[in-house]
Amino acid sequence: MQNHSNLNDIGVIGLGVMGKNLALNIADNQYHVSAFDLDPVKVNGVIQQEKQERAGLEPRILGCANLTEMLASLTKPRILVLSVPAGAPVDGVCSALISAGIESDDIVIDTGNSLWTDTVEREARYKGQFVFFSSAVSGGEVGARFGPSLMPSGDIDAWHHVAPIWKAIAAKVDSSTGLPIERFEPGNPVTEGEPCTTYIGPAGSGHYVKMVHNGIEYADMQLICEAYQMLHDGLGMSAAEVGDVFKRWNKGSLNSYLMGISAEVLKQADPLTGKPLVEMILDKAGQKGTGLWTAVSSLQIGCPAPTIAEAVYARAVSTQKSLRLQLSQKLAGPNAPAIDEAQKAQLIEALESALYCAKVCCYAQGFQLMAMTAHEQKWQLNFAEIAKIWRAGCIIRATFLQSITQSYEDNAELSNLLMADSFASALSEKQGLWRIAVATAVMQGIPAPCISSALAYYDSYRCETLPANLLQGQRDFFGAHTFERIDTPAGEKYHLDWSAKERTLAKV
Structure with a gap:
């Protein structure tokens, strides 16, 4: 939540359907958000929506004109959420953040549907420049707004910084029945129940699970x-x-x-x-x-x-x-x-x-x-x-x-x-x-x-026995690929000389 320095808690970059709703969800849960998009209309859109939903209350979302302004508005280590399409756009934002002055202990969270191997590569590529973290998000537009399922993975220390926010904004279930606890009311988030997020594991594992x-x-x-x-x-x-x-x-x-x-x-x-x-x-x-x-x-x-x-x-x-x-x-x-x-x-x-x-x-x-x-x-x-x-x-x-x-x-x-x-x-x-x-x-x-x-x-x-025994016989016949026997130790390979006049079996 807002700290004593009057800086914001988290930044959201990319204010399409998912990014906008994640920003509103985070704000609903008492956190102060800095928001940026290359399209100023989208920045204004999320600000206006928050004003309508929280009429008469102090705003919790700050619109930023550029990434330099966003970085200056956040408490350190900065937490930045990327809600941009998978692939080149992710690296484009990361490069722009480096140019804008991001620091080595700042945390950048990719929430798109990135291929898990790309996530592994990015964590290594950006190491020393900032902490690249990932969190798959499921639930679509409504989930992002009122409680998604979140699958974070990467640096464990980064997770400790992110966890309080993620547990707050995630969907909740009744621990005894496993049934969802749902409330679709702006400004009135579900705070009871078990949050639908947990640390999945090392880089890439969260996106793989998603x-x-x-x-x-x-x-x-x-x-x-x-x-x-x-x-x-x-x-x-x-x-x-x-x-x-x-x-x-x-x-x-x-x-x-x-x-x-x-x-x-x-x-x-x-x-x-x-x-x-x-x-x-x-x-x-x-x-x-x-x-x-x-x-x-x-x-x-x-x-x-x-x-x-x-x-x-x-x-x-x-x-x-x-x-x-x-x-x-x-x-x-x-x-x-x-x-x-x-x-x-x-x-x-x-x-x-x-x-x-x-x-x-x-x-x-x-x-x-x-x-x-x-x-x-x-x-x-x-x-x-x-x-x-x-x-x-x-x-x-x-x-x-x-x-x-x-x-x-x-x-x-x-x-x-x-x-x-x-x-x-x-x-x-x-x-x-x-x-x-x-x-x-x-x-x-x-x-x-x-x-x-x-x-x-x-x-x-x-089936205890599948016709793969015949398949292995076929493979050995045309390609000498060998086979194992049911009456010899596992791993022992055999080949039959199919072309010989007198077919002989040899252990390979």
Whole structure:
């Protein structure tokens, strides 16, 4: 909070949607903020918004004309929040700060969706000039304004300076139920409950965790979309009727922010035509890269994350609209069997179970990916704490995360969420309905890449023996890549001389 020198506590650089709302959130929590943007209109905009929201009260946001003025307005060590697009703009601001006279113990926090490896490089590059710190932010515009999920990483001493502000502005949850404590009132922030932020680890780890969060988000959204298409196209339900089903599901184990907003979207009428708005929206999905980065990372490290990858592919297929229009006239679909009312009720129940099971597998993939990368990077990630800070403020917030938290609190060394007794028993119990949902989608000719890939993931881990034995035989046949045997010590390699008249086995 404001110190005795009458200097401000923190600076925010970049006053777009996220930066402006972070500045207002910080000010709501009793801190004094210096604000700067290359566009003076945005500086004036945040000042005017604060005046409207805090009419008659002392302002806590100071607009700055340039970075030199901002640095002069802040208490030392200065804390500066960057809310600018990832990539070159981050380095552009850092260079400008160096020119403006930033000092070696000042802290610059990158809050954009930067690639985690860029963050690692920047911490090394700017060392000695200032402390480069990072904090991924999830929750969108509303989260930034009234409580986001924050994933900070980097210099631990910098975190100690930043922590009081971050804990104040973060989303809050009830510690006993894990449910969000929400209040969307300017000037009246939530101060009770557990804050949805924790120190993640060394440089880059926070942005990596946020990247995986976004990969899970891609998959979670696609899973819901597949359930919608199966109910709408397969069962002939209207968008509003599907919205009612989702609203009901949102009261149970599928309770989540994404399920709630999906129900709202489906029930919304188009103001122009009166038709369901969702049916007037072009079916071409955009992406900003974080889901792609997650899928690429999983491939690079060898961690199976098929549901996350399929979600990225689903968006890619959606962009091929003209080709889909052509092929829809050329490729035949199945003669789908009719579904009566009793089967309709069973399928709705099956889809609810399928969505839950696929969601578990999706999170299992994300957490295993974080664990494998942490091992490679020598990060000590606390997965119970990561699950905790996703319970509110972020896009994938869900009641479900309380169960994940409990699983990691019970066993911090859990190798995969499917190993947790609670999830293993739930998926074992619900798998029959999950299979009905996938089989129905196949027979109806409705694409369900994420729901079905999650089932394949479950079945793959359920298999003691996979056909990779044949695959290794193939590799040894054409490329002498060798193979291990089930009856010899691990690590011993063998090769069969496939081209010889009398094939002989040799230990390599």
